[in-house]
Amino acid sequence: MTAPFFLDIDPRIAADPDAPYCVLPLPYERTVSYGGGTGQGPAAILRASHEVEDFDERLKRPLDVAVQTLPPVPFEGSSEPEAMAAIEQVAAREMKRQRFVLALGGEHAVTPPLVKAACKAFGVKTVLQLDAHADLRDAYGGSPNSHACAMRRCRDLGVNTVHVGIRSCSAAEYREWIEPGRTTVFWAADIHTDTGSAWIDAVSAVLTGPVYCSIDIDVFDPSLVPGTGTPDPGGLTWQQVTRLIRTVVRRHNVVAADIVEVAPIAGSQVSEFVAARLGARLLMEHLHRTD
Numbered sequence: 404m405t406a407p408f409f410l411d412i413d414p415r416i417a418a419d420p421d422a423p424y425c426v427l428p429l430p431y432e433r434t435v436s437y438g439g440g441t442g443q444g445p446a447a448i449l450r451a452s453h454e455v456e457d458f459d460e461r462l463k464r465p466l467d468v469a470v471q472t473l474p475p476v477p478f479e480g481s482s483e484p485e486a487m488a489a490i491e492q493v494a495a496r497e498m499k500r501q502r503f504v505l506a507l508g509g510e511h512a513v514t515p516p517l518v519k520a521a522c523k524a525f526g527v528k529t530v531l532q533l534d535a536h537a538d539l540r541d542a543y544g545g546s547p548n549s550h551a552c553a554m555r556r557c558r559d560l561g562v563n564t565v566h567v568g569i570r571s572c573s574a575a576e577y578r579e580w581i582e583p584g585r586t587t588v589f590w591a592a593d594i595h596t597d598t599g600s601a602w603i604d605a606v607s608a609v610l611t612g613p614v615y616c617s618i619d620i621d622v623f624d625p626s627l628v629p630g631t632g633t634p635d636p637g638g639l640t641w642q643q644v645t646r647l648i649r650t651v652v653r654r655h656n657v658v659a660a661d662i663v664e665v666a667p668i669a670g671s672q673v674s675e676f677v678a679a680r681l682g683a684r685l686l687m688e689h690l691h692r693t694d
């Protein structure tokens with residue numbers, strides 16, 4: 404069996420090192436605090452992606468994105484700092500050529516090294532985080548590289564962070580970051596009270612410079628995506644998330660993205676399929692952003 408690649412496209416395009424888009428599988432699972440399985444996420448998303456239709460019903464056009472699938476980064480036997488360095492190195496190699504990298508996790512700990520590479524290659528100014536959790540802890544479970552610290556490590560890089568869909572944070576995260584306005588949070592509860600698109604305009608208004616988009620799959624409600632490390636009730640819908648992405652890629656220079664924290668559940672395919680569909684939609688919206 405050949406290694407799975409993203410979307411049911413021409414295998415020659417999936418192997419083309421000059422395709423403008425690339426998918427980077429990151430089966431990293433190290434600092435899990437609750438449910439496990441994120442190490443299986445990338446392979447499950449790639450398999451599920453072959454069930455995504457060859458026609459984008461929102462854009463009303465064939466799935467025509469040219470995307471190479473890179474080999475997964477191997478993490479066996481590497482320390483946390485070594486794993487972070489390996490991710491940054493591969494991402495930097497691709498971004499240096501101005502390619503759009505869509506990374507597939509793996510736990511959210513993979514994001515800071517991706518953002519670091521994107522800062523060097525594109526001068527990223529803002530990380531747009533879609534997530535149930537703020538991920539602003541300085542350390543968690545004894546590690547500064549925990550999934551629960553992903554946005555805090557991005558702040559260390561000097562970029563702004565904008566958090567969308569949040570419904571869980573610690574008292575310290577709230578007191579130190581959110582209450583004093585050091586970062587901008589769009590709470591899931593507030594998004595749900597807005598039946599129009601004012602909240603999307605409000606998110607768009609606070610984004611500056613080149614944008615890196617980090618999507619923790621737990622931003623979705625667990626009734627849609629149960630297969631994730633830390634499911635949290637009250638999450639966003641498919642329409643809310645994809646409408647936001649459509650607006651953001653059209654109004655801002657989104658240069659790279661990740662979809663993380665998919666933890667497949669045996670006997671169910673919905674979580675990885677939603678992730679695959681989201682990846683396809685994101686790349687298609689980006690490719691056709693000026694149409």
Ligand SMILES: [Mn+2]
Nearest residue numbers: 511534538619
């Ligand atoms: Mn997260």
